[in-house]
Amino acid sequence: MKNFGLIGAAGYIAPRHMQAIKATGGRLVAAMDPSDSVGIIDSHFPEASFFTEFERFDRHIDKLARKDAPEAVEYISICSPNYLHDSHIRFALKSGADAICEKPVVSNPWNIDALLEMEEATGRRVNTILQLRVHPSIIALRESLLLKRAAGRKHDVDLTYITSRGRWYLQSWKGDVRKSGGIATNIGVHFFDMLHFLFGDLQSNVVHASEDQRAAGYLEYEHARVRWFLSIDAGDLPAAQRDAGQRTYRSITVDGEEIEFSGGFTDLHTRSYELILEGNGFGLETSRMAIETVAAIRNARPQALSGDYHPFLAHPGA
Structure with missing residues (x-):
């Protein structure tokens, strides 16, 4: 069972990611969104920790990693607004997790170059949903x-x-x-x-x-x-x-x-997650x-x- 974090839990696309995490045998450990309209979590992972402040989410993810806890996240799914993708991918990599990011993975080509350098430095991987x-x-x-x-x-x-x-x-x-x-x-x-x-x-x-x-x-x-x-x-x-x-x-x-x-179209996110977990995601x-x-x-x-x-x-x- 893989542990996941999720950023952007109140967004339109987040339920598809929750469904994919559950369908592939994963566990959502923690989710974050400035909006608290996230009752959809109850349908999938009611035990997941939830935060409306990024700083508290950051602290929680870091605490789990430092304690080497069973709940330490291995993947962070990113469903935030497009302009925040680059920053949230960087957060995932620096947190020791692979990123799974909704399209567009970033807004500009030069962001890709910088993230490739971060992948090399951290040993983690960025995956994007190209359904x-x-x-x-x-x-x-x-x-x-x-x-x-x-x-x-x-x-x-x-x-x-x-x-x-x-x-x-x-x-x-x-x-x-x-x-x-x-x-x-x-x-x-x-x-x-x-x-x-x-x-x-x-x-x-x-x-x-x-x-x-x-x-x-x-x-x-x-x-x-x-x-x-x-x-x-x-x-x-x-x-x-x-x-x-x-x-x-x-x-x-x-x-x-x-x-x-x-x-x-129903199962395309699940199929994308299957490929990612096999190591064959779209980079x-x-x-x-x-x-x-x-x-x-x-x-x-x-x-x-x-x-x-x-x-x-x-x-x-x-």
Whole structure:
């Protein structure tokens, strides 16, 4: 049985980490969040210590390690806001634990370089959750693409993801680009990692839209040309989805063929934890290209709509 700490216990994604810890036979020893709305812990680990102040959580983790107690943590799961990931990963490593961090592992590529040095100095490891790499449909698609890959041929890909959010979103840390990294980082980074996983290294990155509620652009990989569109605005939903009362629209087409991967998301965190516990988790270098991609999008100046741009930019909500 492995011992876990968890930072960000009141967040949206924390229950999936608790479920994964329990499903893989682990024990949550201590959790921390400035908010005390963490009753979900009762469903998984009611005996876990809980702290609303990071300093007291730090002291508790350190005390367990110094006493070489049976409850000393071996992994710290990080579900905090994006801009705190780097700091909380450093805390985990300095505490003698491996880190398991939600996406994005960090906001900027240079943070990866510094954390690699810390890994070497501490002998501990940073793992990140890149759940689409373990999605059965995405794995099957990658294997199919590898079999059909022809020299010099590039696939034409459209990626569209609209996940409607209420007015609260822009008032939270997620709506602050300094804290979340913006739409492309907060809701898109694992899609960009998926594209790298499927189609190789990135060769070109053009941004056509970069706003509070939507972002879009064109990416060219070794084996694909990709038009992408991300939005949290319900007004961008296609008419069919709006009429049906749906709040989310997800579509990926490869050479005009729709890729179905809407199901199978329930156990992806558990599968990610299984790989981590086997020593086969996704490390810092695996995340680098996606982090470089979103950092470039964040800092780019949008170009005029010309060339190969996503059709939703011309006809949103059509």
